[in-house]
Every structure is written in C-alpha cells, then in structure tokens.
Amino acid sequence: MVSTPEIVALLGVGILLTALYLQSESFVDPLISGIAVQSLLLAALLGWLAWVEGNVDLLLLATLAVGIRAVFIPFVLRRQIRAFRWRVREIHAAHRVTGHALAAVALAIVAWFVFQQTLASVFPQPGAALPFVLLVEGLLVLATRRNTIVQVIGYLEEENAVVYAGALFARNFPLFVEVVVFLDVLGVVLVGVILSIQRDVTGTPEEASLEELAG
Amino acid sequence: MIGPSPPFWLFVVLAAPAGAAVLSLIPSSRVSEAVARGGSLVALAAAIALLVDGASGLWGPYLGLDALSDVFLVMVTGIYATSTFYSARYLRGIERPYLTPQIYYGLLSAFAFAMIAVLVVSDLGLMWIGIEATTVASALLVVLERRPTSVEAAWRYTLVASAGLTIALFALLLLYTDTGTLNAFTLAAQKPAVTLPVEMAVSLALVGYGTKVGLFPMHTWLPDAHSEAPSPVSAMFSGVLLPTALYAFLRVYAILPVPAPAPIADLVLAFGLLSAIVGAFLLQRQRSFKRMLAYSSMEVMGIAVVGVGVGGIALYGALVLLFAHAFAKSSAFYCSGNVLQTTGTTRIDEVRDLKTRVPWTGGAWILAALAVTGAPPFGTFVGELVIITGAVGLGEYWIAAVLVGVILVAFLGVNGQIGLMVFGEPRVPTVRSEPGGERGVGIAYLNLVVALLVGVAALPYLSSALRAAAQLLGGQLP
Numbered sequence: 001m002v003s004t005p006e007i008v009a010l011l012g013v014g015i016l017l018t019a020l021y022l023q024s025e026s027f028v029d030p031l032i033s034g035i036a037v038q039s040l041l042l043a044a045l046l047g048w049l050a051w052v053e054g055n056v057d058l059l060l061l062a063t064l065a066v067g068i069r070a071v072f073i074p075f076v077l078r079r080q081i082r083a084f085r086w087r088v089r090e091i092h093a094a095h096r097v098t099g100h101a102l103a104a105v106a107l108a109i110v111a112w113f114v115f116q117q118t119l120a121s122v123f124p125q126p127g128a129a130l131p132f133v134l135l136v137e138g139l140l141v142l143a144t145r146r147n148t149i150v151q152v153i154g155y156l157e158e159e160n161a162v163v164y165a166g167a168l169f170a171r172n173f174p175l176f177v178e179v180v181v182f183l184d185v186l187g188v189v190l191v192g193v194i195l196s197i198q199r200d201v202t203g204t205p206e207e208a209s210l211e212e213l214a215g
Numbered sequence: 216m217i218g219p220s221p222p223f224w225l226f227v228v229l230a231a232p233a234g235a236a237v238l239s240l241i242p243s244s245r246v247s248e249a250v251a252r253g254g255s256l257v258a259l260a261a262a263i264a265l266l267v268d269g270a271s272g273l274w275g276p277y278l279g280l281d282a283l284s285d286v287f288l289v290m291v292t293g294i295y296a297t298s299t300f301y302s303a304r305y306l307r308g309i310e311r312p313y314l315t316p317q318i319y320y321g322l323l324s325a326f327a328f329a330m331i332a333v334l335v336v337s338d339l340g341l342m343w344i345g346i347e348a349t350t351v352a353s354a355l356l357v358v359l360e361r362r363p364t365s366v367e368a369a370w371r372y373t374l375v376a377s378a379g380l381t382i383a384l385f386a387l388l389l390l391y392t393d394t395g396t397l398n399a400f401t402l403a404a405q406k407p408a409v410t411l412p413v414e415m416a417v418s419l420a421l422v423g424y425g426t427k428v429g430l431f432p433m434h435t436w437l438p439d440a441h442s443e444a445p446s447p448v449s450a451m452f453s454g455v456l457l458p459t460a461l462y463a464f465l466r467v468y469a470i471l472p473v474p475a476p477a478p479i480a481d482l483v484l485a486f487g488l489l490s491a492i493v494g495a496f497l498l499q500r501q502r503s504f505k506r507m508l509a510y511s512s513m514e515v516m517g518i519a520v521v522g523v524g525v526g527g528i529a530l531y532g533a534l535v536l537l538f539a540h541a542f543a544k545s546s547a548f549y550c551s552g553n554v555l556q557t558t559g560t561t562r563i564d565e566v567r568d569l570k571t572r573v574p575w576t577g578g579a580w581i582l583a584a585l586a587v588t589g590a591p592p593f594g595t596f597v598g599e600l601v602i603i604t605g606a607v608g609l610g611e612y613w614i615a616a617v618l619v620g621v622i623l624v625a626f627l628g629v630n631g632q633i634g635l636m637v638f639g640e641p642r643v644p645t646v647r648s649e650p651g652g653e654r655g656v657g658i659a660y661l662n663l664v665v666a667l668l669v670g671v672a673a674l675p676y677l678s679s680a681l682r683a684a685a686q687l688l689g690g691q692l693p
Contacts, residue, residue: 158381170388175340198366
C-alpha cells in the first residue's frame with residue numbers, strides 16, 4: 001500500500017520534472033502542454049490530499065488547477081498560437097534552450113540546498129522544498145524568455161508554486177482559495193486581454209525591443 | 216468618533232469609488248465623467264472626515280484603521296480626485312483612444328478602490344489581494360493611447376508586478392505558518408518572536424512588495440508603465456500606487472521589534488540606497504521627460520525606504536516625504552500631459568520655449584520640478600531633511616552623505632532638463648499655443664499648494680496624524 005507522503009513526493013517529483021522540461025523547450029505548443037500537465041499533476045496532488053483529509057478547500061483548489069490552468073488558459077493560448085502560425089517557435093530562445101536547461105538544473109539544486117540549510121527544520125514535510133524550487137524555476141522562465149505566451153506559462157508556473165506551498169505547509173491560510181481565484185483572474189486577464197491587444201497593436205507575441213523603452 | 220461599529224465614513228470611502236466604477240459604465244461619456252468626479256470628491260471628503268475624527272480601531276477580522284491608514288487615505292483619495300478632474304481635459308486631446316471614456320473612468324475608479332481597500336483592511340492576505348487588484352485595474356489604463364510601446368509597457372508592468380507579488384504571497388505563507396495569524400494590527404501589537412521564518416517573511420515581503428514600489432533591481436516595469444500611461448494615470452502610479460505598495464510592506468515590517476533586527480534593517484537600507492542612487496543617475500540619461508519623472512519617483516521611493524531602514528525620527532521624515540511627493544509628482548505629471556499634448560512629443564530635446572507656448576503650464580512645471588526634487592520650502596524638503604537628520608543622529612554619517620549626494624544629483628538633473636524645456640531657446644520661433652493647451656493647469660497648481668503647505672505649515676489634523684503614524688511604526692517625534 002502506497003502511503004500519502006509517498007504519493008505527495010511522487011507527484012512533487014513529477015511537477016519538478018515538468019518545470020525542468022519547460023526550461024528546455026523552445027516550441028510554444030509543447031510548452032503549453034507542459035504547463036497543462038504540471039497543473040494536472042498539482043491538481044492530482046491537491047485532490048489526493050483533499051480526499052484523505054476531507055478538505056473542501058483543497059478540492060476547490062484542485063478544481064481551479066484543472067479548470068483554469070490545465071484547460072481554459074492552455075485553450076486560449078493555443079488559439080493565440082493559431083493566430084500566429086508563423087511563430088510556433090520562440091525565436092529568441094531557440095539557440096539558448098540548452099543553456100536555460102543547464103541553468104534550471106543548477107538553480108534547482110541551489111534552491112534545494114538553500115532550503116535544506118535554512119527552513120528544513122521549520123517545514124519538515126516531505127518534499128517541502130519543491131514549491132520553493134518551482135517558484136525559482138518560474139521566475140527563471142519569466143526572466144529568460146521574451147515571448148509573451150511563454151511568459152504567461154512562467155506566470156502560471158509561479159502560481160502553481162504558490163498553491164503547492166499553501167497546500168503543503170499553510171493549509172489553514174485564511175482566504176487562500178480567494179487568493180488563488182484572484183491569481184487565476186489575473187492569468188485570464190493576461191491571456192485574454194493583453195495578448196489580444198498586443199496582437200491588435202503590434203501584430204506579434206514576441207516582446208519587442210522598442211527603442212523608446214530603453215534606459 | 217469611533218464606536219463599536221466601523222465609522223460611517225469608512226463605508227463611504229469604500230463605496231464612493233466602487234459606486235463610481237460601476238456607474239461610470241453608463242453609456243454616456245458625460246455622465247461617466249460626472250460620476251467619476253463625484254465619486255472621487257465624496258471619497259476625498261470621507262477620507263478627510265476619517266482623518267479629522269482620528270479614526271482608529273479594529274472591526275471584525277478584516278477591517279482596521281489607524282493614523283497610518285488615515286494619512287494614506289487622504290493621500291490616495293486626493294490624487295484620485297485631482298487625476299479624475301485632470302482626465303477630462305487630457306482625454307479630449309487623445310485622437311484614437313483604445314478605451315471608451317466610460318471604461319476609462321470605470322477602471323480609474325476601480326484602481327482607486329483597490330488602493331483604498333488596501334488601506335482599510337487589517338488582514339495582510341486581503342491587503343495582498345488589494346495590491347494585486349491594482350495591477351488588474353490599472354494594466355489596461357496603460358494602453359489607452361494605443362501605441363506599441365504602451366502595450367509593451369502594460370505587459371511588462373503586469374508580468375513583473377505579478378511575479379513580485381507572488382514572492383510577497385510566499386512571504387505571507389511563511390508568516391502565517393509561524394505566527395498563526397495574518398492580522399497586521401494584532402501582529403504589530405504582539406510583536407512575535409523574530410524566528411527564521413519571520414525574518415525570511417519580512418525579507419521576501421521587501422522583495423515582493425518592493426517590486427511594486429519600484430525598488431532596484433525589480434524596478435524595470437516602473438519607467439515603462441509611468442512613461443506610457445496617460446498622464447493622469449502616471450500621476451496615480453507615481454503619486455500613490457508606489458506608496459500604497461510601500462504601505463503594505465510597512466504593515467509587515469511593523470511586526471518586528473523596535474529597533475528592527477540588524478540584518479533586516481540593513482537589507483531595507485541596502486534596497487533603499489541602491490534604488491535612490493540608481494534612480495538619480497538613470498534619470499540623467501533619459502530622452503523622454505516622462506521617463507525622467509518616473510526615475511525621479513524611483514529615487515524618492517528609495518530615499519523613503521532609507522528612512523524606514525534608519526528608523527526613529529527618519530520614519531516621520533519618510534511619511535512626510537511620501538505625502539508631499541504624492542502631490543508634487545502628480546502635479547509634475549499633469550504638466551507633462553499638457554506639454555505632450557501641446558508639442559506632440561515626450562522627447563526632451565524637442566521641447567523648448569514652454570514659457571512662450573504654455574506659460575502657465577511651464578511655470579507649474581518648474582515649481583513641480585523643484586518640489587519633487589526636495590527644494591525648500593516644499594514638504595519633500597522637510598521630509599528629506601528629517602531623514603538625513605535621523606541618519607546623522609544615529610551616527611550613520613555615510614548614509615547621510617550618500618543621501619545628500621543623491622538628492623543633489625537628482626535636483627540638478629530634473630531641474631536642469633525641465634528648465635531647458637521651459638526657458639530654452641527654440642530652433643524655430645514659437646508662438647503662444649491656443650488656450651486649450653493650458654487646460655487643467657489649475658489642478659497642477661492646487662497640488663503644488665498642498666505640497667507647499669505640508670512643508671511650511673503645521674496643517675491641522677494632518678501633522679498630528681503623521682506623527683502618530685510614525686510612532687505606530689516605532690518612529691520618534693521630531
């Protein structure tokens with residue numbers, strides 16, 4: 001019989017692997033699939049904990065992870081890609097993904113090490129370092145990628161990290177479901193509104209190097 | 216007076232912008248303009264009433280007020296009101312706006328509501344939601360003028376601010392895990408033990424909220440969003456959004472004992488000093504006058520954060536600086552809007568002889584430049600002087616020296632460039648622009664008067680509230 005800590009750890013490792021995969025891919029479509037899989041794994045983790053503990057909040061969070069981050073936002077992002085068929089690959093990152101992947105692995109190790117040296121005694125839960133690692137990986141996507149769709153994926157990864165952390169060690173955090181709903185609203189605003197405006201005005205999802213914004 | 220239930224004006228200050236946000240959507244631009252104006256004035260009146268009453272207390276698990284929130288409420292509603300009035304003039308000068316006036320006023324009021332909500336809640340989680348809501352409400356305002364650069368700026372703003380706020384949320388998770396509550400007022404009164412999670416929470420809150428304050432190196436969204444947003448929105452960004460984000464950090468910082476533990480106080484000082492230095496030097500090399508003003512805001516926020524890190528009397532200086540700067544910088548941005556719509560450019564080297572073209576706006580801009588850079592007798596001067604005095608009083612001479620250097624560099628940069636634009640000789644002769652080019656300049660002068668009064672007079676109620684607010688944060692009276 002597999003125990004709950006083992007299942008949580010197994011799903012956590014799966015989430016970490018998707019995070020590393022997101023760093024090593026330059027085609028946008030597989031990246032969208034990657035974040036959807038990561039959200040599904042997180043939803044499975046939340047759903048399992050909700051079932052074991054009879055926690056309705058965790059069930060709501062799992063539903064949000066599936067509905068918004070695994071289905072709705074990836075669906076909208078794919079529609080954006082269909083509007084830009086000529087740009088299914090992130091040109092700025094295409095030559096650099098190997099470097100990104102190596103940096104991601106190094107960063108994951110450093111984040112893990114820092115957590116063990118500082119907060120491990122405060123948060124003894126198995127895999128408690130993983131949300132921190134995921135947060136750092138999300139920030140890396142945001143910092144290194146210039147395609148707006150990929151940056152949305154980085155934002156979703158960060159949101160997954162926060163939900164993951166809340167589920168592991170701050171389960172009674174007040175208004176946590178409301179906070180996550182708010183993050184999802186922002187995600188929907190990002191993909192639904194700003195990407196559309198960007199398409200209308202600039203005609204490209206690549207973040208531009210506009211001279212007026214230099215300095 | 217405060218009874219067992221929340222004061223009436225607390226509901227009014229929330230309901231006025233919320234109502235204005237909804238009613239602005241009525242399909243008539245004149246009605247939505249009137250509704251937004253009315254809502255902003257009612258909100259300002261309610262905020263002043265709360266300040267006069269000295270409203271403070273905790274009501275239920277989520278609502279709370281004290282002197283700090285009272286001061287910030289007047290600041291936010293003041294700039295909301297003046298920006299709403301200035302907007303009418305500014306919108307008429309935009310040829311093909313991306314948003315209808317109804318949507319614009321609705322979002323402007325929603326933006327103000329989100330900031331006001333941050334100031335009247337006692338729960339750090341709700342405060343976080345309020346700060347995040349400011350991003351949602353204001354991101355679309357940045358694209359009003361339909362430029363590719365505006366969209367790019369809105370995108371960077373949303374993304375960078377949200378990434379920072381995710382870190383702030385992590386901070387709150389850590390804090391809650393260690394203390395079991397997120398009530399800022401309770402935590403500030405109890406002063407929980409400074410454990411490793413609490414130290415990490417305060418440090419992460421500094422990075423997270425610091426992103427929205429515009430602290431170096433998380434400031435990258437700030438110059439873009441400020442320069443690309445329409446001028447009334449830039450005024451709200453610089454004048455009150457950055458201080459509201461700093462307010463959220465102050466609520467977390469206030470849980471620490473006084474004086475704050477050295478590693479955290481040092482971290483706050485480091486972020487503040489670096490931001491002030493980088494802001495002061497980067498503003499020198501800007502080609503756009505709006506970007507220059509944005510970097511000036513970064514410099515001022517850095518100085519205010521130094522005041523927080525120094526503590527004691529400097530905390531009082533930081534609050535005076537934030538209040539006076541809100542009115543001075545909004546005035547500078549209103550003037551920049553007039554200049555942009557008169558000349559059609561934001562490039563410093565293409566704007567000259569404003570003294571002839573728009574003399575009233577030119578005059579206000581010169582005064583606003585002096586005010587934002589801490590010239591006496593404006594309130595910004597008093598605030599910066601008190602912060603420097605606080606550093607000297609603690610024997611931190613090097614901090615005082617760095618601040619003096621930064622203030623001088625920023626003073627020369629901003630006043631030199633704006634002086635050139637107002638008094639500089641044009642390449643081709645210019646004539647006085649049509650009177651429409653000066654519309655709304657009275658609002659700029661009005662805000663300058665407030666920034667001046669903060670410096671030269673002990674304003675009734677405000678002065679005592681500023682002192683009480685500084686004391687709440689562990690500061691001392693001057």
